[in-house]
Amino acid sequence: MEPSTLDLPGTVTGTMVVTEPLNFWGGQRVKPRQQANAEPVFEPATGRVLCQMFPCGSEEVDEAIKSAHSAYLKWSKMAGMERARIMLEAARIIREKRDTIAKLEVINNGKSITEAVVDIDVAWQCIEYYAGMAATLAGQHVQLPGGAFAYTRREALGVCVGIGAFNYPFQIAAWKSAPALACGNAMVFKPSPMTPVTAVLLAEIYKEAGVPEGLFCVVQGGADTGSLLCHHPGVAKVSFTGSVPTGKKVMEMSAKSVKHVTLELGGKSPLLIFKDCELENAVKGALMANFLTQGQVCCNGTRVYVQREIMPQFLEEVVKRTKVIPVGDPLLDDTRMGALISKPQLDKVLAYVNQAKKEGARVLCGGDPFVPSDPKLKGGYFMSPCVLDNCRDEMTCVKEEIFGPVMSVLPFDTEEEVIKRANNSPFGLASGVFTRDISRAHRVAENLQAGTCFINNYNISPVEVPFGGYKMSGFGRENGQVTIEYYSQLKTVVVEMGDVDSLF
Ligand SMILES: NC(=O)c1ccc[n+]([C@@H]2O[C@H](COP(=O)([O-])OP(=O)(O)OC[C@H]3O[C@@H](n4cnc5c(N)ncnc54)[C@H](O)[C@@H]3O)[C@@H](O)[C@H]2O)c1
Numbered sequence: 267m268e269p270s271t272l273d274l275p276g277t278v279t280g281t282m283v284v285t286e287p288l289n290f291w292g293g294q295r296v297k298p299r300q301q302a303n304a305e306p307v308f309e310p311a312t313g314r315v316l317c318q319m320f321p322c323g324s325e326e327v328d329e330a331i332k333s334a335h336s337a338y339l340k341w342s343k344m345a346g347m348e349r350a351r352i353m354l355e356a357a358r359i360i361r362e363k364r365d366t367i368a369k370l371e372v373i374n375n376g377k378s379i380t381e382a383v384v385d386i387d388v389a390w391q392c393i394e395y396y397a398g399m400a401a402t403l404a405g406q407h408v409q410l411p412g413g414a415f416a417y418t419r420r421e422a423l424g425v426c427v428g429i430g431a432f433n434y435p436f437q438i439a440a441w442k443s444a445p446a447l448a449c450g451n452a453m454v455f456k457p458s459p460m461t462p463v464t465a466v467l468l469a470e471i472y473k474e475a476g477v478p479e480g481l482f483c484v485v486q487g488g489a490d491t492g493s494l495l496c497h498h499p500g501v502a503k504v505s506f507t508g509s510v511p512t513g514k515k516v517m518e519m520s521a522k523s524v525k526h527v528t529l530e531l532g533g534k535s536p537l538l539i540f541k542d543c544e545l546e547n548a549v550k551g552a553l554m555a556n557f558l559t560q561g562q563v564c565c566n567g568t569r570v571y572v573q574r575e576i577m578p579q580f581l582e583e584v585v586k587r588t589k590v591i592p593v594g595d596p597l598l599d600d601t602r603m604g605a606l607i608s609k610p611q612l613d614k615v616l617a618y619v620n621q622a623k624k625e626g627a628r629v630l631c632g633g634d635p636f637v638p639s640d641p642k643l644k645g646g647y648f649m650s651p652c653v654l655d656n657c658r659d660e661m662t663c664v665k666e667e668i669f670g671p672v673m674s675v676l677p678f679d680t681e682e683e684v685i686k687r688a689n690n691s692p693f694g695l696a697s698g699v700f701t702r703d704i705s706r707a708h709r710v711a712e713n714l715q716a717g718t719c720f721i722n723n724y725n726i727s728p729v730e731v732p733f734g735g736y737k738m739s740g741f742g743r744e745n746g747q748v749t750i751e752y753y754s755q756l757k758t759v760v761v762e763m764g765d766v767d768s769l770f
């Protein structure tokens with residue numbers, strides 16, 4: 267018998283095969299219409315084929331959007347409280363199935379189970395948070411002369427498209443769908459072709475919770491399917507998470523029919539460590555800023571600026587801790603670093619390390635392919651986490667997003683100098699500062715050009731807090747109250763109480 271995607275209790279790395287359809291619309295999983303352009307999906311920890319991804323063509327995209335639109339007509343007319351109740355039920359089901367979803371996420375993405383469980387928790391928290399907001403959506407009343415008045419209504423946009431990256435497959439689907447649904451929209455979600463497996467579980471969960479059939483649809487595919495979605499006349503908004511080059515294309519395609527757009531793009535974020543910091547926390551912060559999800563995190567603080575006086579102690583401690591990060595089978599509880607998403611991604615990251623060496627950086631640890639002793643992991647995409655010293659601002663490893671476990675460390679002398687250097691980047695997703703000087707901390711936060719600044723910690727993103735970029739890292743926000751504005755539109759209603767004062 268074929269193993270089912272939800273039959274996971276005894277599952278170990280290297281055994282899972284997914285055969286069920288991964289598309290979802292009209293309230294059910296939908297078989298691919300054609301198998302011509304199938305792409306193999308790999309289990310990163312073993313290099314085995316986990317399943318086939320069959321990209322949706324125009325007819326399938328059209329069906330999904332129609333299905334979402336008919337659900338939107340019902341959902342948008344429901345009271346916010348009713349939507350909230352259903353979303354809370356969806357959050358409860360995710361909590362109930364959390365370990366199963368996390369396991370599948372690990373098998374498909376390669377991150378450690380410890381991290382995946384947190385990701386799934388963040389997903390249900392996000393849905394719970396926006397459920398709480400669904401009934402609070404309200405407009406404004408404005409008194410006008412002569413008893414006239416106006417009021418505003420916050421209305422849904424219609425069918426929204428979510429396009430996801432590979433690094434947080436289930437969480438991204440929740441971050442996009444939760445505010446969209448809270449505002450009365452429907453969503454058609456396209457996961458990364460490398461991580462197609464878990465979004466469909468979210469679709470099933472929303473259905474079980476009681477949303478109208480079609481409210482959250484999943485279409486599989488890559489660039490072609492994404493392009494069909496961005497061009498589709500039935501789509502009101504595209505919320506995209508991915509790289510800057512793809513984000514630009516999404517914006518261009520969406521502009522043709524003036525769709526709303528949110529872009530959550532890449533980064534090369536600076537982390538500033540001052541000599542007055544609490545060093546142990548700063549070291550822990552630098553590890554959190556670089557090595558979650560094998561370094562494949564958009565907001566990672568990969569340019570670590572350390573004040574010259576504490577550089578030796580910082581390097582000693584950060585290297586000591588990096589060397590003992592347990593890399594290996596991501597389904598094991600003790601593992602802290604799993605496998606990168608793909609062989610090409612692993613090769614790309616290793617090439618960045620080689621390039622850094624050629625440009626004069628010194629490898630203090632890691633930066634090599636890693637072969638775990640467990641024979642079943644021999645074909646996995648593992649590497650040892652890397653710390654680079656002797657870095658300079660103009661080096662490739664300091665300028666470009668590597669998207670792997672590579673930390674570049676650079677010395678600095680003064681606050682003014684380091685802020686200038688930190689801001690000298692086309693990206694502006696996140697930033698961080700470690701210092702015990704409270705005035706300095708807030709001054710630095712004010713002057714760094716980034717959508718987030720972490721003070722004395724890094725990569726903490728509770729769902730109550732907005733997340734998004736400055737500069738080429740994108741625009742719009744996810745999470746927090748403000749995201750409601752990105753999934754709704756404001757209608758003004760002007761009411762005359764007297765006679766029309768006509769000029770004609
Ligand atoms: N800012 C954030 O919140 C955030 C979060 C996660 C990842 N990211 C960024 O994502 C990147 C890594 O993810 P990736 O490799 O999956 O990114 P990517 O840009 O290659 O792909 C992202 C998504 O876009 C789709 N896509 C590709 N071409 C398309 C096209 N022409 N039209 C429409 N869709 C298209 C892909 O199929 C995928 O679903 C990094 O740059 C990372 O920083 C940003």
Ligand SMILES: C[N+](C)(C)CCCC=O
Nearest residue numbers: 433434563564565725727
């Ligand atoms: C949950 N983190 C760590 C803030 C990552 C958000 C998504 C970025 O890739």
